Amino acid sequence: MDATRSVHDGDVVDPEHDDVLDDELGLPEDPDLLEPAPPAWRRRTAIEMLVSGLIGLYTSFVLSYEAIPIAVAKATSTTATLSCDLNSVISCGKVGASWQAELFGFPNAFLGIAAEAIVITVAVAMIGGVVFPRWFMLSAQAVYTAGLVFAWWLFQQSFFVIGALCPWCLLITATTTLVWAGLTRVNVRDGHLNLPGRAGPWGRRFVASGNDWFVTVAVLVLFVAVVFAKYGWTLL
Numbered sequence: 001m002d003a004t005r006s007v008h009d010g011d012v013v014d015p016e017h018d019d020v021l022d023d024e025l026g027l028p029e030d031p032d033l034l035e036p037a038p039p040a041w042r043r044r045t046a047i048e049m050l051v052s053g054l055i056g057l058y059t060s061f062v063l064s065y066e067a068i069p070i071a072v073a074k075a076t077s078t079t080a081t082l083s084c085d086l087n088s089v090i091s092c093g094k095v096g097a098s099w100q101a102e103l104f105g106f107p108n109a110f111l112g113i114a115a116e117a118i119v120i121t122v123a124v125a126m127i128g129g130v131v132f133p134r135w136f137m138l139s140a141q142a143v144y145t146a147g148l149v150f151a152w153w154l155f156q157q158s159f160f161v162i163g164a165l166c167p168w169c170l171l172i173t174a175t176t177t178l179v180w181a182g183l184t185r186v187n188v189r190d191g192h193l194n195l196p197g198r199a200g201p202w203g204r205r206f207v208a209s210g211n212d213w214f215v216t217v218a219v220l221v222l223f224v225a226v227v228f229a230k231y232g233w234t235l236l
Contacts, residue, residue, distance in 0.1 A: 036131055037189045041208070046126035049182040053119035056175035059168050060112030063096075066168075067107040070096040084167050089231050095166040100157045108154065112172060115147055119179050126186075134192050141187050144180050151176040165227065174220055181216040188212075 036042075066082050070093065073080035084092040095101060101108055122132070122140065132140075151173045158165055185207045187193040195203040206212060 037186065037208070039129060041189070042131075042186065043127050045182045045185055046123045049179050050120060050123035050127065052175040052178040052182070053116045053123055056112060056172055056179070057116035057120065059171050059175070060109045060116055063109035063166075063168050063172075064107060064113065066092055066096060067101075067109060070101075073097070089165060090167060091164040092166040092168065094164040095158055095162055095169060098157075098162050100154060100162065108150075111147075111150075115144070119144075134190075137183075137187050137190070137192050141183055141193065144176075144183055148176055148180045159227070159230070165231070170227070174223070177219060177223075178216065181212065185212055 037045075066084075069080040069082065072078075073093075074097065080093045080097070082092045082096070084090065085094075096107075104111070118140075125132075154169060155173045158169060184193065188195075188203050189207045191200075191204065193203075194200045
């Protein structure tokens with residue numbers, strides 16, 4: 001049997017001609033994608049993570065500061081009025097006074113300060129050309145995925161259960177999504193997160209070409225659309 005015959009004939013393709021099957025599936029593997037991402041590509045992603053991390057850090061500090069009058073109000077059985085208490089819908093005080101705002105016994109914003117400080121450090125190192133080992137990047141992916149789930153859970157609670165929105169919390173949800181997208185982009189591009197089978201090359205090409213940005217933007221647009229669909233002009 002000729003091992004180099006067409007796979008459509010049911011024959012086995014010789015390993016050195018394996019690119020034949022890839023070509024027929026539209027999934028030719030680019031040898032360059034098997035190497036770590038180019039410095040310029042990695043730097044662009046790191047800058048996006050840095051900017052998002054800085055915004056998230058600032059937001060976490062604001063929320064931490066706002067937690068002080070909320071704590072005083074709880075201790076004195078009064079109601080705290082915060083700078084972002086605009087109406088019955090946009091009310092940081094109502095969200096901050098909920099049990100969800102202190103899920104672990106302290107303001108959630110403290111977790112944000114710690115997480116964003118680490119993100120900023122990693123992003124700055126990546127801008128400087130540092131390529132972290134696989135175990136580190138996968139650990140960061142796992143931890144930040146937990147952070148992403150937590151951020152979106154808090155949004156779900158605010159949206160459906162508490163019945164009020166905190167602008168700073170919404171911003172944290174957006175920046176956490178952006179940082180997670182950037183971290184995932186690097187891990188997929190470098191092969192740390194590898195899709196099974198022949199989807200692996202496709203995934204690396206997908207993020208290398210920047211197409212994952214469309215997915216990220218679509219998620220954030222849907223996020224804004226859902227909020228506006230429910231509350232409309234009452235947000236203003």
